[in-house]
Amino acid sequence: MELTSSVFDTEIMTVPGGHETIVRGGRHLFDRLPRALAGIERIGVLGWGSQGRAQARNLRDSLAGTGIAVEVGLRPGSSSEADARAHGFDVGDWLDVAGRSDLVLLLVADAALAAHHEEVFAALEPGAVIGLSHGFLLGHLEATGGRFPDGHAVVAVCPKGMGDSVRRLYEQGADTDGAGINASIAVHADPDGRATDVALGWSVALGAPYTFATTLRDEYLSDIVGERAILLGAVHGLVETLYRQFRIDGDDPVTAYERSCENVTGPIASAISDGGLTAVRDRTDPAAFDRAYAAAYGPARELVREIYDEVAAGTELRSVLLAEQRLAARPMSAIGGSEMWRHADAVHARRAAGAPPVDPLTAGFFVATMTAQVDEFAARGHAWSEIVNESVIEAVDSLLPFMHARDVAYMVDNCSRTARLGTRRWGPRFQAAYEQVALPAIGSTPDPSTVDAFLADPVHEALAAAAALRPKVDIALT
Amino acid sequence: MELTSSVFDTEIMTVPGGHETIVRGGRHLFDRLPRALAGIERIGVLGWGSQGRAQARNLRDSLAGTGIAVEVGLRPGSSSEADARAHGFDVGDWLDVAGRSDLVLLLVADAALAAHHEEVFAALEPGAVIGLSHGFLLGHLEATGGRFPDGHAVVAVCPKGMGDSVRRLYEQGADTDGAGINASIAVHADPDGRATDVALGWSVALGAPYTFATTLRDEYLSDIVGERAILLGAVHGLVETLYRQFRIDGDDPVTAYERSCENVTGPIASAISDGGLTAVRDRTDPAAFDRAYAAAYGPARELVREIYDEVAAGTELRSVLLAEQRLAARPMSAIGGSEMWRHADAVHARRAAGAPPVDPLTAGFFVATMTAQVDEFAARGHAWSEIVNESVIEAVDSLLPFMHARDVAYMVDNCSRTARLGTRRWGPRFQAAYEQVALPAIGSTPDPSTVDAFLADPVHEALAAAAALRPKVDIALT
Numbered sequence: 001m002e003l004t005s006s007v008f009d010t011e012i013m014t015v016p017g018g019h020e021t022i023v024r025g026g027r028h029l030f031d032r033l034p035r036a037l038a039g040i041e042r043i044g045v046l047g048w049g050s051q052g053r054a055q056a057r058n059l060r061d062s063l064a065g066t067g068i069a070v071e072v073g074l075r076p077g078s079s080s081e082a083d084a085r086a087h088g089f090d091v092g093d094w095l096d097v098a099g100r101s102d103l104v105l106l107l108v109a110d111a112a113l114a115a116h117h118e119e120v121f122a123a124l125e126p127g128a129v130i131g132l133s134h135g136f137l138l139g140h141l142e143a144t145g146g147r148f149p150d151g152h153a154v155v156a157v158c159p160k161g162m163g164d165s166v167r168r169l170y171e172q173g174a175d176t177d178g179a180g181i182n183a184s185i186a187v188h189a190d191p192d193g194r195a196t197d198v199a200l201g202w203s204v205a206l207g208a209p210y211t212f213a214t215t216l217r218d219e220y221l222s223d224i225v226g227e228r229a230i231l232l233g234a235v236h237g238l239v240e241t242l243y244r245q246f247r248i249d250g251d252d253p254v255t256a257y258e259r260s261c262e263n264v265t266g267p268i269a270s271a272i273s274d275g276g277l278t279a280v281r282d283r284t285d286p287a288a289f290d291r292a293y294a295a296a297y298g299p300a301r302e303l304v305r306e307i308y309d310e311v312a313a314g315t316e317l318r319s320v321l322l323a324e325q326r327l328a329a330r331p332m333s334a335i336g337g338s339e340m341w342r343h344a345d346a347v348h349a350r351r352a353a354g355a356p357p358v359d360p361l362t363a364g365f366f367v368a369t370m371t372a373q374v375d376e377f378a379a380r381g382h383a384w385s386e387i388v389n390e391s392v393i394e395a396v397d398s399l400l401p402f403m404h405a406r407d408v409a410y411m412v413d414n415c416s417r418t419a420r421l422g423t424r425r426w427g428p429r430f431q432a433a434y435e436q437v438a439l440p441a442i443g444s445t446p447d448p449s450t451v452d453a454f455l456a457d458p459v460h461e462a463l464a465a466a467a468a469l470r471p472k473v474d475i476a477l478t
Numbered sequence: 479m480e481l482t483s484s485v486f487d488t489e490i491m492t493v494p495g496g497h498e499t500i501v502r503g504g505r506h507l508f509d510r511l512p513r514a515l516a517g518i519e520r521i522g523v524l525g526w527g528s529q530g531r532a533q534a535r536n537l538r539d540s541l542a543g544t545g546i547a548v549e550v551g552l553r554p555g556s557s558s559e560a561d562a563r564a565h566g567f568d569v570g571d572w573l574d575v576a577g578r579s580d581l582v583l584l585l586v587a588d589a590a591l592a593a594h595h596e597e598v599f600a601a602l603e604p605g606a607v608i609g610l611s612h613g614f615l616l617g618h619l620e621a622t623g624g625r626f627p628d629g630h631a632v633v634a635v636c637p638k639g640m641g642d643s644v645r646r647l648y649e650q651g652a653d654t655d656g657a658g659i660n661a662s663i664a665v666h667a668d669p670d671g672r673a674t675d676v677a678l679g680w681s682v683a684l685g686a687p688y689t690f691a692t693t694l695r696d697e698y699l700s701d702i703v704g705e706r707a708i709l710l711g712a713v714h715g716l717v718e719t720l721y722r723q724f725r726i727d728g729d730d731p732v733t734a735y736e737r738s739c740e741n742v743t744g745p746i747a748s749a750i751s752d753g754g755l756t757a758v759r760d761r762t763d764p765a766a767f768d769r770a771y772a773a774a775y776g777p778a779r780e781l782v783r784e785i786y787d788e789v790a791a792g793t794e795l796r797s798v799l800l801a802e803q804r805l806a807a808r809p810m811s812a813i814g815g816s817e818m819w820r821h822a823d824a825v826h827a828r829r830a831a832g833a834p835p836v837d838p839l840t841a842g843f844f845v846a847t848m849t850a851q852v853d854e855f856a857a858r859g860h861a862w863s864e865i866v867n868e869s870v871i872e873a874v875d876s877l878l879p880f881m882h883a884r885d886v887a888y889m890v891d892n893c894s895r896t897a898r899l900g901t902r903r904w905g906p907r908f909q910a911a912y913e914q915v916a917l918p919a920i921g922s923t924p925d926p927s928t929v930d931a932f933l934a935d936p937v938h939e940a941l942a943a944a945a946a947l948r949p950k951v952d953i954a955l956t
Contacts, residue, residue: 240913248725299811309800315793322787333780333911337918432906433811435718440815
């Protein structure tokens with residue numbers, strides 16, 4: 001997609017089969033922020049979840065000295081108020097803050113957004129810009145027959161990482177110019193022509209190394225599908241599968257944990273972050289990797305396709321809304337209860353001895369699932385920047401390091417409710433696909449064309465192009 | 479619900495909290511069939527799947543000598559034509575048969591019904607009665623904005639067992655009057671007042687020991703939910719879970735299979751068929767059963783509730799339609815591939831030595847899930863006959879014996895596509911609930927109120943009332 005800006009320099013990024021226009025970020029551009037945000041005197045950040053906290057802090061730091069104020073708006077009685085004040089923010093009622101801000105960032109929980117977006121819309125002052133950080137609200141409006149209010153620009157800036165990483169890598173950016181989390185922007189409504197520069201200014205202020213363009217619908221689809229597949233759901237299903245399989249094959253609990261969960265969040269994520277998808281294969285037994293890859297690619301692709309269909313048709317979001325109604329009466333079930341998680345501390349304690357070797361079965365299944373998501377997104381026409389950021393970079397540079405420091409179940413339960421519900425819905429489906437289809441196929445001779453297609457996949461070129469746009473970051477988190 | 483008939487005698491059946499009106503069946507009533515089916519000279523059975531084959535044969539045998547003809551209608555090129563002819567039926571093109579029948583039974587596959595119901599409706603002669611054997615078409619019409627044609631009675635007779643059992647127990651009925659599969663009837667449209675007696679005649683002719691009344695919507699809900707839960711989906715998820723757990727705990731494959739799958743389809747199903755739900759507890763260690771029951775009831779109930787919400791809201795059926803579109807291009811994935819199924823023959827070979835003892839963990843999980851479905855259906859206001867037939871009797875007297883003779887995966891893949899897809903969607907969810915919530919809770923002290931509620935559950939009274947309405951049947955199948 002094309003991007004044009006009168007404030008920031010655009011660059012052509014060569015991707016498989018064409019090019020995209022992107023904007024590189026960096027602290028040296030912060031002096032252009034007042035121009036990009038012309039007309040905006042107050043930014044209201046509604047919500048103090050993972051994204052709200054990170055974005056409010058990054059925006060305040062990046063806009064220091066410009067006179068543009070950042071205020072936090074919370075719902076009455078919010079338990080986050082003390083923390084927001086402890087971080088030095090003015091905190092007001094969210095509708096009041098919405099009513100006095102020129103750029104209103106809707107970073108509240110999806111459920112709150114679903115229930116209260118009309119009140120927020122009604123509170124806006126004329127011409128205020130509506131800002132989103134993912135496409136959920138568009139999906140919700142489509143599912144319920146609602147719409148965005150006329151006369152307001154609607155833009156999205158969507159960091160391709162969790163809020164924790166958005167802040168942490170921004171702080172790294174103080175020493176390493178360009179460190180940060182990439183972001184997509186989408187201009188959904190632009191009544192006065194300012195929207196693209198507002199979105200780019202917001203993205204640069206968050207510390208995005210590079211910003212690429214998408215549509216709100218494409219962002220919605222890739223975001224909701226991605227978290228159900230390789231970002232969260234598939235990871236959970238994969239480690240539950242492989243831990244049990246290794247146990248049945250005779251491993252003690254700690255070894256089984258190291259070969260499954262620890263492998264994915266540790267050496268496999270590092271290898272991909274360092275050298276792309278084929279680097280994982282190079283660090284283990286390639287023949288065993290290939291057998292695992294060939295066995296898992298088909299069922300994983302089938303499942304990503306199903307998830308995509310469900311999200312695109314709106315059934316997935318309607319199911320989330322039904323779940324929200326049930327959750328009003330009872331808490332969400334735990335997913336961290338199974339045997340493996342009781343051994344996390346013992347595994348973590350062994351980390352001082354170095355990372356375990358890459359397990360070829362775990363690596364083959366994981367990379368096959370990641371590539372399945374990449375290929376499905378490409379088949380559905382997503383931009384390559386969106387594909388690699390939503391399928392690979394967000395995983396290895398944001399979510400997996402966080403899971404490595406905590407654990408998968410903890411990570412899942414610190415994401416949005418939409419993501420948590422999606423993981424509960426689809427993680428077990430991936431587990432069943434691995435157990436019932438992929439593992440039984442390991443013994444048969446793999447179809448060489450599946451591995452050949454992996455080695456020739458255009459994703460490698462796209463990942464290399466994206467990697468060239470930012471410095472190496474330190475993904476470790478303790 | 480009330481039932482009134484000018485042909486058959488109704489009886490009052492006392493159920494928890496009230497009564498239902500039912501009609502008892504039996505061969506001695508076959509001489510009333512011409513009166514019940516007055517005006518019907520030709521019955522067209524569209525489809526030769528499990529239900530079509532069984533119902534066509536039972537109807538022909540029960541109507542022998544009445545002059546009412548039974549003809550089979552198939553789609554052009556149907557691979558079933560030779561088998562239908564080998565069973566001595568006249569076979570015609572399904573639209574031709576629909577056009578010359580006075581009662582048209584739509585027993586084709588759900589996908590065919592979804593795609594072609596309008597053609598069938600258009601082919602009907604004025605006043606022909608539309609007959610269904612489950613509520614799928616109602617759900618489909620609701621999901622797609624369609625409707626039944628005016629001027630036609632729409633009735634459903636829904637045997638609470640698979641077609642194989644409908645035929646097999648009917649044949650037992652030659653020696654044991656009243657053996658058969660219970661059925662519900664629903665009168666959805668009744669332009670001339672004949673519909674109830676037509677439905678009752680059809681049900682008695684199929685050999686239903688007793689017939690109870692429901693609505694097409696209640697039948698649709700309980701049917702689609704039930705097959706996703708205790709009838710198929712939960713069974714599959716349960717045995718996948720427990721087999722692996724027993725393997726991890728040190729059992730060899732054959733023992734693990736016997737303690738999980740073999741236990742459910744063998745001694746647990748027999749115990750319930752013989753003596754109701756508490757009979758299972760009496761045949762094993764009650765304290766261990768209670769711990770398992772208490773651990774599994776909560777997560778199982780939560781999942782049945784979720785399935786019910788999804789079916790009632792229409793999202794489940796929309797997902798099935800999306801899956802049907804994908805299946806046009808590629809086959810359904812296999813679910814019988816995981817390790818346990820490779821040991822089925824070895825387990826079956828040991829049957830001559832007698833059934834294995836009831837495993838208290840397997841029994842507790844299974845009965846908890848069955849009771850969870852019962853309680854959820856009761857909470858949603860279903861009739862007790864529908865609840866116990868759709869949750870207990872259909873399981874232990876039809877599906878589980880079939881699974882015991884074949885295996886669970888074979889059974890699943892011989893059901894309707896809607897059921898097969900549902901099992902693939904929800905079986906893994908049950909597995910995750912057992913693995914992540916129920917198994918970890920086994921170690922903690924159970925809440926005694928959960929077991930107390932089980933022992934006092936009104937289902938026991940309802941099951942006893944239903945059992946009194948038919949003779950003991952021999953559920954064994956080889």
